[in-house]
Amino acid sequence: MEIVMAFVIGILFMTATYLMLSKSLLRIIVGTGLLSHGAHLLILTMGGLKRGAAPILGGNAESYTDPLPQALILTAIVISFGVTAFFLVLAYRAYQELGTDNVEEMRGTQKDD
Amino acid sequence: MTNLIILPILIPLFTGAILIFLNKRIIAQRVVATISSICSVIAAWLVIQKVRTEGVQSLNVSSWDAPFGITLVSDMFSALLVFTTSIVAFVCLLYSFKSIGQEHEKYYYYAVYNFLIVGVNGAFTTGDIFNLFVFFEVMLMSSYVLLVLGGTKIQLRESIKYLLVNVISSALFVIAVAYLYSVVGTLNMAHISSRIHEISINGMPGILTVIAVMFLIVFGLKGAIFPLYFWMPGSYYAPPAPVLALFGALLTKVGVYSITRTYTLFFYHDMETFGLLSILAILSIIFGVIGAIAYWDIKNIIIYNIIVAVGVILYGVSILNTTSITGAVYYLIHDMLIKAALFLLVGVVISITGTSNLKNISGLINRYPGLGWTFFIAALALAGIPPLSGFVGKLLIVQGGFEGESLIGAFIVLMSSLLVLFSVMKIFINGFWGKDRTYREEEEAPVKRLLIAPVILVVISALYGIGSESILPYISQAADTLLDPDIYINAVLKE
Amino acid sequence: MRNTNNIILETAVKVLLFFIALYSVYIFTAGHYYPGGGFIGGLMTAGAIVLLLITYDIKTVVGILPVNFRILTAIGLLFAIGTSAGSLIFDAPFLTHAFGDVHLPILGDLSLHTATLFDLGVYFVVVGVTMTIIQTIGEDE
Numbered sequence: 179m180e181i182v183m184a185f186v187i188g189i190l191f192m193t194a195t196y197l198m199l200s201k202s203l204l205r206i207i208v209g210t211g212l213l214s215h216g217a218h219l220l221i222l223t224m225g226g227l228k229r230g231a232a233p234i235l236g237g238n239a240e241s242y243t244d245p246l247p248q249a250l251i252l253t254a255i256v257i258s259f260g261v262t263a264f265f266l267v268l269a270y271r272a273y274q275e276l277g278t279d280n281v282e283e284m285r286g287t288q289k290d291d
Numbered sequence: 292m293t294n295l296i297i298l299p300i301l302i303p304l305f306t307g308a309i310l311i312f313l314n315k316r317i318i319a320q321r322v323v324a325t326i327s328s329i330c331s332v333i334a335a336w337l338v339i340q341k342v343r344t345e346g347v348q349s350l351n352v353s354s355w356d357a358p359f360g361i362t363l364v365s366d367m368f369s370a371l372l373v374f375t376t377s378i379v380a381f382v383c384l385l386y387s388f389k390s391i392g393q394e395h396e397k398y399y400y401y402a403v404y405n406f407l408i409v410g411v412n413g414a415f416t417t418g419d420i421f422n423l424f425v426f427f428e429v430m431l432m433s434s435y436v437l438l439v440l441g442g443t444k445i446q447l448r449e450s451i452k453y454l455l456v457n458v459i460s461s462a463l464f465v466i467a468v469a470y471l472y473s474v475v476g477t478l479n480m481a482h483i484s485s486r487i488h489e490i491s492i493n494g495m496p497g498i499l500t501v502i503a504v505m506f507l508i509v510f511g512l513k514g515a516i517f518p519l520y521f522w523m524p525g526s527y528y529a530p531p532a533p534v535l536a537l538f539g540a541l542l543t544k545v546g547v548y549s550i551t552r553t554y555t556l557f558f559y560h561d562m563e564t565f566g567l568l569s570i571l572a573i574l575s576i577i578f579g580v581i582g583a584i585a586y587w588d589i590k591n592i593i594i595y596n597i598i599v600a601v602g603v604i605l606y607g608v609s610i611l612n613t614t615s616i617t618g619a620v621y622y623l624i625h626d627m628l629i630k631a632a633l634f635l636l637v638g639v640v641i642s643i644t645g646t647s648n649l650k651n652i653s654g655l656i657n658r659y660p661g662l663g664w665t666f667f668i669a670a671l672a673l674a675g676i677p678p679l680s681g682f683v684g685k686l687l688i689v690q691g692g693f694e695g696e697s698l699i700g701a702f703i704v705l706m707s708s709l710l711v712l713f714s715v716m717k718i719f720i721n722g723f724w725g726k727d728r729t730y731r732e733e734e735e736a737p738v739k740r741l742l743i744a745p746v747i748l749v750v751i752s753a754l755y756g757i758g759s760e761s762i763l764p765y766i767s768q769a770a771d772t773l774l775d776p777d778i779y780i781n782a783v784l785k786e
Numbered sequence: 787m788r789n790t791n792n793i794i795l796e797t798a799v800k801v802l803l804f805f806i807a808l809y810s811v812y813i814f815t816a817g818h819y820y821p822g823g824g825f826i827g828g829l830m831t832a833g834a835i836v837l838l839l840i841t842y843d844i845k846t847v848v849g850i851l852p853v854n855f856r857i858l859t860a861i862g863l864l865f866a867i868g869t870s871a872g873s874l875i876f877d878a879p880f881l882t883h884a885f886g887d888v889h890l891p892i893l894g895d896l897s898l899h900t901a902t903l904f905d906l907g908v909y910f911v912v913v914g915v916t917m918t919i920i921q922t923i924g925e926d927e
Binding site: 198203206210213214216217218220221223224225226246247250253254257258260261264265268269271272275276281284 | 421424425428432435436439442444447448450451452454455458459461462465466468469470472473478
Binding site: 252264266270 | 825915916919922923
């Protein structure tokens, strides 16, 4: 199972890298989203994919799943949700102000302004 | 009081929430922000005193015991940094009152400002590697907002790049934490350290070296070390002076702190990674100095000086002996103070002249002697002329370099001081001497009031240099904890 | 700018909105011992409001829900900080919560936690932040 997850994560990172190398801002944002998905899956896999009861104190199950990766992922998801939302708003504002969503055209030296 | 060490985080957080309600009442915002800022400074001072008398302090948030819950740890290193942060934040706040403009103030400037301080103080205080990531994100989110607030074209453009770089580095941070978790199975930094110590008896396993390098990349991106500083000159160019001063003084230092903390606590078994760190630090110094000399733009000159300073501090860390670590800690605090002062002074110059291009500025000292001499002292302190504060730190770092038989590195640090002095003297000679000019914005600039904030910082920095004898016990306590991870581990895990 | 006249959506939303809102409250309260909680409940409430925004325009929605979402975020933050800082008074570590079992008439045995108040703060923050983002993008055409 870990092998499959490794492939999935690899494909996610690959796609994310490809998207982030493109010029359109929207694609880049989608790319960052995929990158964080990959990272979250990686945490889950690194914690070990075990089956077992819910990790509640005082239970009598034989094996427990590790609660920590799930807590980490939840936190990381919330953060990446916030950042992605901010990025989208920023991209929209930048599109209005600069009139382009092409990162190539956003290059510029400080002297332009 | 158990909760003392969380106060420097809690006070700005609470203030930030309150300031959201007051967004239309500027005077009320200023009053609240000032009071809370003073409270933070006092709280941070109390933390230092407590750490001085009782050793490393730890707080198990939510009453979960140490390796399981989130722990906040305040050793002397982080307590000193939190104190310096609070001072810098307070002074930059004073500067903001006169310069930032009502548009910013109505648009939650002070609230976001406080959230930034939450992130920075939190990152310095936390004892949990994932919590460090969370505080990084708090700090970064606030920095995005501060960077883009105002919404000019250059700000939007640079914010996008800054955001993208940091999103990628955050993802890398999560990945590095995931790898580390799979190896050691814990997130508490003290616990990680003791577990790594257990498995590294016959040399550190390869995977840990990989993780060490990943941490170096992540924190290096934040701290702007050699190959990873490419984003900084552009992004730091965009925001207004007080924000720039905060960024320059605090954000990169959080990266430097994290490298220092993780390397001295986790990866001290593997001297090869320290060798890599040392090489990168020296390259940062060289490239930073080249940038600082080459530019004719006062903002850019100071921005490149950040890279030099980061290199010098990390070089001190990478040598890893008592002298060099003491020097690195001393220099880190000095640099936070003096960079904030210099950026604020640059802000004053820009508010007088309306430009940051050195070729369009000259003769400022004729009408603004106070500004000129403050800048002169700040420049000398930056370069490390005795008895100002830069001197002691650099001396210790260079001495540590000689002790550690890293002659080339120590020599480069020495040479860099000379070139740093040249780069700031270039500003002084070209901008302050020469023919007097008149500038368009001159009438409106409240120079005397703006000057209060940088003067405070320069005075503190001078006192820090002159009184180094009495401050040194604090610094060496910080260095001792960094060099002996057992102090930290025992304080947290209470074994 | 109301240019569509989508009668099916409008009628459906009128009914569905209350179910979604109610379910989000359920999710929020269930979060104590079962999956759920302030974050997911807040997102669901925000989802309901977004559905309203899709069906009607912003002006109508502001008429229905005259809430300043930034203030809501701040209130939520204060809730969260206040309940966690309450432990400072009792000299317990930050974020320590108290709980106890209470017997109330009609409702029966309940387990009451101060953590619920903290979660309520999270709920407000999530609704506030999400709606602020949506409004920022949606406001100008």
